[in-house]
Amino acid sequence: MTAPAGEWRLIREEARPGPTQMALDEVAAETASGGGPATVRTYRWDPTCLTLGYGQDPETVDWDACERAGVDVTRRRTGGGGIVHDSYGDVAYSIAVPAGDVPGDLLDAYHLLCEPILDAFARLGIDADYVEEAVPELYHPACYLRELHPAHDVVAAGRKVAGNAQYRTRDAVIQHGSLSFSVDAAAHLDAFADPPVDPETFRERVVGIDELADVDRAEAVAALEASLASWVEAGIEAEAEREGGPGDGPSDEGGSLDRDGSWTDAELERARDLVAERYRDDGWVRSRPGDR
Template identity: 35%
Template sequence: MKHYEFEVNYLQETWAFLDTGHHDAATNMAIDEALLQWHSEDKIPPTLRFYGWKKPSLTVGHFQNVNKSIEFSGIEKHGCDFVRRLTGGSAVLHDDELTYSIVVSERHPKIPHSVNKAYYILSQGLLEGYRSLGIEADFAIPERELFKDRSAVCFEQPAIYEMIVDGKKISGNAQTRKNGVLLQHGSIPMSFDSEMLFDLFKFSSERLRERQRNSFVKKAISINDITGNKHTYEMLKDAFLNGFTMSLHIQVEPLKLTNEDWQYIHFLAETKYKTDEWNYRKKKKAGSVSS
């Protein structure tokens, strides 16, 4: 990993940009954690990453009790990947979407100490990205409410820092802070598969599952639904890259990962994000190697 030296300048600062394309769920989460670690070690500058998913993938929040809420027979039925995130929040189905992540120091002059304010600043890039697609998005809660010291299915209800169109949620985001670094990542869906989504959660009856599924379409909406056009990963990448660079007043330079970097990412994926100990909170067997 190359060590970077960068100057913090509000108008001319250069961040790294990484487009890793489509990977399995464990690898995607390992890349985000590796970026967080490398930034904490001053090996890379603040970094914006875009990525996709090789297959439909359910990610659950760091503290989420999966035994109470997740229907694993549904995950098997649809051939989904399953992984626990570093970040909190509820479960998210990642499928036909662009996913972004940002790693930046908590001490960076652009990053407020308040969690809500930090979400607000970083999510301005989402707002600009949607608007560049002709979508008049806005924050779920007015700005005046954002700065006040706020179900298992993430997309059912918008959080205060997330985007809505006509009262319907259009993106989901999560955040954590570790080793002095803020990691925020989020889902930008082009379309939803509500049949698959609601097969992945436990309900007390099939009647309740269907009622919740029908309610979902009144609370969430995708880019394709709004515009009536089919979008691609590349189309969204261009729009939201422009959105983040404009809103954060940055320029970006490509970040190239070395073979050594990828070896570490794959090691992290195998020893952490693919393990039952991490994903299901199961106790390690005697004699097992700690990750």
């Protein structure tokens, strides 16, 4: 499989607060479904942020510990458990694309949109792939300690190195995820209320890129951005060849990729509105869907 053809933009790593990053993922989906370009992007969390899964119980969070440590807390639109994203240890990405351009089957859609993620690990010299069979959970509220699922959990050297999640609107699909560059197990666990897992056990489940390859964080980000761009361009070239027909050469109708893409002023304004309305709103962050 290759990326769907069309108009795309690559937005390179930007450091922003977590609520803004979640809002921008939503904005990218709105743009893709509204006739604008599809988006592949990398991003960085600044400051450290705990993102809760859509239906996660807020009582699983140690709110006082997060406040003392200066950890932002927001809630994703994707499911699963909480993840602590720090500015150094976490490399984040998202892909926003029209729903009609990707498979309707969830597993097929994951495998399509995870292609550039697996390729990024290969570029770094890391043998990473989906976990072969389910691994039992250690602590349900923490995403990295939940059951490992062959559909979307990526492991290397027997430990989880990346997680990916999707949500769909009627007209768009957004997939986002985290590649672990460096693991700070104690900081991760400190954000949760009384987790029955110690840092040593956490590290037995989760591994960082820095333990697997002799690369710095900037090199890891560059590999991910290169992989996202190549994935998109391969899909565009494949479509152009189909449109051109045998012997006719590629046509110019397969689409294009802006490798130095950016947000419009209108998108940034929309993101600010979503931050206020949702991603920093206590009614969204501190309550489960049925309680809102």
